Amino acid sequence: MTNQRIVAHFKESAELKMRAAEELAQPIEQAVELMFLALSNGNKIMACGNGGSAADCQHFAAELVGRFERERLPLPAMALTTDSSILTAVANDYSFQEVFSKQVQAFGQSGDILLAITTSGNSVSVINAINAALERDMRVVALTGKGGGTVNQLLSDADVHICVPHDRTARIQEVHLLTIHCLCDGIDSALFGGDVDD
Ligand SMILES: O=C(CO)[C@@H](O)[C@H](O)[C@H](O)[C@H](O)COP(=O)(O)O
Numbered sequence: 530m531t532n533q534r535i536v537a538h539f540k541e542s543a544e545l546k547m548r549a550a551e552e553l554a555q556p557i558e559q560a561v562e563l564m565f566l567a568l569s570n571g572n573k574i575m576a577c578g579n580g581g582s583a584a585d586c587q588h589f590a591a592e593l594v595g596r597f598e599r600e601r602l603p604l605p606a607m608a609l610t611t612d613s614s615i616l617t618a619v620a621n622d623y624s625f626q627e628v629f630s631k632q633v634q635a636f637g638q639s640g641d642i643l644l645a646i647t648t649s650g651n652s653v654s655v656i657n658a659i660n661a662a663l664e665r666d667m668r669v670v671a672l673t674g675k676g677g678g679t680v681n682q683l684l685s686d687a688d689v690h691i692c693v694p695h696d697r698t699a700r701i702q703e704v705h706l707l708t709i710h711c712l713c714d715g716i717d718s719a720l721f722g723g724d725v726d727d
Pocket residue numbers: 579580581582646647648649650651652655698699702
């Protein structure tokens with residue numbers, strides 16, 4: 530019984546990934562172009578999200594500041610999910626809904642990118658960060674699912690919406706992580722060309 534449940538998770542995840550590849554390849558490519566252009570111009574990428582998506586933000590920033598698969602100079606990416614003093618001060622003195630938007634207002638500059646990760650597309654802390662980014666003339670790459678929720682109403686053609694075609698949070702997160710690795714690989718390929726050399 531347990532074994533069947535495990536196999537069912539693997540099957541559902543694999544099937545979704547194959548299906549999502551068709552739908553998401555184009556927006557992921559657009560996101561790589563947007564990110565590469567920003568990094569080439571000396572801008573940075575900031576990432577925000579809650580719970581498992583907070584971990585995704587940190588994973589992404591680590592691969593840009595450290596490395597993905599190839600040796601290169603550190604690239605400027607930061608997770609807005611890590612400074613417990615900022616997070617607790619803003620949540621305590623204002624509201625949790627402002628924990629990311631305050632940081633976008635503090636650190637964001639025109640031309641920077643916000644990587645906004647929310648499986649529902651409805652987390653208010655992430656929605657507020659998107660609005661703060663757009664107000665600062667930043668571009669937004671949103672990773673969502675479940676139809677995209679409120680995020681649909683905020684983005685324009687200058688932004689990129691990568692919406693995983695599924696309703697289950699865990700499955701959506703699994704595709705978000707794969708997408709993050711595609712973004713890292715795309716940025717490295719834009720820097721160095723197509724082949725991984727190790
Ligand atoms: O990882 C999981 C569930 O798989 C949870 O921690 C999940 O990320 C949290 O419930 C989040 O608060 C969900 O927020 P969101 O994806 O709807 O923006």
